[in-house]
Amino acid sequence: MTQTxxxxxETSSQTAGPYVHxxxxxxxxxxxxxxxxxxxxxxxxxVAGEVITIEGRIFDGSDTPIRDMLVExxxxxxxxxxxxxxxxxxxxxxxxxxxxxxxxGTDFETGLFTFQTxxxxxxxxxxxxxxxxxxxxxxxxxxxxxxxxxxxxxxAANAADxxxxxxxxxxxxxxxxxxxxxxxxxxxxxFNLYLQGPKETVFFDx
Amino acid sequence: xxxxxxxxxxxxxxxxPPAHSPAYKTSALRSxxxxxxxxxxxxxxxxxxxFKPAELGALDHDLYSNYAKSGDPIxxxxxxxxxxxxxxxRGVANTLVExxxxxxxxxxxxVNDRYMAPIDPNFGGCGRTMTDExxxxxxxxxxxxxxPFRNHINSWRPAHIHFSLFGTSFAQRLITQMYFEGDxxxxxxxIANTIPDKAAIxxxxxxxxxxxxxxxxxxxxxxxxxxxxxxxxxFENKLQGN
Numbered sequence: 001m002t003q004t005x006x007x008x009x010e011t012s013s014q015t016a017g018p019y020v021h022x023x024x025x026x027x028x029x030x031x032x033x034x035x036x037x038x039x040x041x042x043x044x045x046x047v048a049g050e051v052i053t054i055e056g057r058i059f060d061g062s063d064t065p066i067r068d069m070l071v072e073x074x075x076x077x078x079x080x081x082x083x084x085x086x087x088x089x090x091x092x093x094x095x096x097x098x099x100x101x102x103x104x105g106t107d108f109e110t111g112l113f114t115f116q117t118x119x120x121x122x123x124x125x126x127x128x129x130x131x132x133x134x135x136x137x138x139x140x141x142x143x144x145x146x147x148x149x150x151x152x153x154x155x156a157a158n159a160a161d162x163x164x165x166x167x168x169x170x171x172x173x174x175x176x177x178x179x180x181x182x183x184x185x186x187x188x189x190x191f192n193l194y195l196q197g198p199k200e201t202v203f204f205d206x
Numbered sequence: 207x208x209x210x211x212x213x214x215x216x217x218x219x220x221x222x223p224p225a226h227s228p229a230y231k232t233s234a235l236r237s238x239x240x241x242x243x244x245x246x247x248x249x250x251x252x253x254x255x256x257f258k259p260a261e262l263g264a265l266d267h268d269l270y271s272n273y274a275k276s277g278d279p280i281x282x283x284x285x286x287x288x289x290x291x292x293x294x295x296r297g298v299a300n301t302l303v304e305x306x307x308x309x310x311x312x313x314x315x316x317v318n319d320r321y322m323a324p325i326d327p328n329f330g331g332c333g334r335t336m337t338d339e340x341x342x343x344x345x346x347x348x349x350x351x352x353x354p355f356r357n358h359i360n361s362w363r364p365a366h367i368h369f370s371l372f373g374t375s376f377a378q379r380l381i382t383q384m385y386f387e388g389d390x391x392x393x394x395x396x397i398a399n400t401i402p403d404k405a406a407i408x409x410x411x412x413x414x415x416x417x418x419x420x421x422x423x424x425x426x427x428x429x430x431x432x433x434x435x436x437x438x439x440x441f442e443n444k445l446q447g448n
Contacts, residue, residue, distance in 0.1 A: 006295060007215075007293045007294065007435065008292075008293050008295055008432045008435075009218065009293070009406065009409070009432060010217065010221060010222075010380075010432050010434050011380065011382055011409060011431045012221050012223070012382060012401045012409070013222045013223065013380060013382055014223070014368075014381065014383040014397060014400075014410070015223075015230075015381075015383075015400075017397075018319075019314045019316045019368075022306040022307075022316050022330075022332050023306025023331075023332040023368055024306070024370060026332055029316040030317040033272060033332060034262075034266060034334075035263045036261050036262070060235040061235035061236070061237075061239075068318070072379075076250075082249060082250075084253035084256060085374070086249070086252050086253040086254065086374060086375060087253045089249070099255055123248075124248065124250075133250050133251070133376055135376065135379050138236065140232030140234075140236035140237075141225070141237075142223030142224070142225065142230070142233060142400045143223060143225065144379055144380070145238070146377070146379075195236055195237065195238055196237070196239050200238060200239060200240055201238075202243055203243070204242055204244075204245040205219075205242035205243065205244045206214075206247065206251045206376075
């Protein structure tokens with residue numbers, strides 16, 4: 001009889017269900033309960049960097065936009081520093097008021113999600129291209145889906161990015177790259193995700 | 207000295223539902239078909255957002271009171287409490303815990319819920335709190351009711367509370383559901399049974415905790431949660447990690 005290791009087992013994931021908005025985006029569920037809500041606007045006064053909009057849709061296997069999806073993003077500031085005690089890269093400037101995290105629900109009619117934020121810098125050891133982490137949950141999704149968004153105007157950095165380069169099929173790397181355009185003089189990055197089909201987005205086991 | 211940030215333990219996917227669970231019909235068109243790419247953790251996965259208690263309101267954790275308009279909500283006065291730990295057994299301190307649920311009749315306060323059971327004018331159905339310095343949390347609420355959903359013709363969800371947790375790393379992000387001890391709907395529930403491991407399902411069933419109940423006031427259930435563990439920061443002179 002050998003000894004047993006003392007580790008616990010991670011609690012199992014369950015779907016967020018169709019009413020995820022009640023808990024995490026109550027305004028979208030149709031009521032107002034908390035004085036302070038977490039939103040899709042990551043901007044705070046005085047934050048450095050280029051102000052950008054990130055928007056897109058998430059398509060199911062029938063090419064229908066998913067209209068009840070929770071979408072969260074996590075990113076570094078424009079200096080490449082995460083606002084997290086885990087990020088000890090002290091040579092990169094920390095902006096304590098910029099959390100770097102936001103959440104939203106896709107629109108019940110159009111399926112569109114939108115975030116207002118700043119373009120992140122190169123993080124940590126600077127080897128990775130600028131990117132935003134995405135995490136999504138919804139009815140029919142039993143465990144949150146993780147992926148990353150990269151920036152279409154960072155071709156050289158993307159070509160050298162160690163995470164993109166671990167993806168075997170080069171054309172699949174393109175599923176993680178958001179195209180930049182200008183709308184009313186302001187930059188918009190469009191990031192559409194596909195859960196299935198020939199354009200299936202690369203999702204990560206993080 | 208070379209430092210590598212402590213990476214999370216590899217997730218044991220056999221404890222989690224597969225993306226496509228055929229009995230859960232909605233998952234068919236919403237499940238990636240290509241295997242997930244394994245991503246060795248970088249600072250982007252190891253770091254995660256932090257929240258402060260001052261961001262929450264005084265009643266945010268008290269679903270019994272936080273939407274009371276003309277009186278108290280209908281239902282069994284219930285306390286849900288527990289310990290959030292990581293796989294190393296360490297309490298996860300100061301982490302955000304968010305919950306949402308149906309009212310005692312099984313109806314959600316949501317524009318898309320059209321079940322015939324009534325909305326409770328005094329119950330919102332959501333709350334949030336932070337774990338304390340040792341990883342403990344508690345909420346006060348009413349016990350939610352069972353409700354039907356359109357998976358099979360006669361599919362019913364057992365009473366449950368949805369939980370959302372962060373931990374310290376974005377790769378620990380978890381949404382799950384808590385069930386109540388003794389509910390006869392659990393063994394036949396399509397959603398619970400997306401988990402292939404029976405013991406793992408049982409770990410989602412909160413046990414009645416009479417010792418934590420308040421006499422003549424509220425019953426209590428205990429629901430402990432485990433988030434992913436991680437290696438210690440790796441130093442060249444301490445390669446074993448932990």
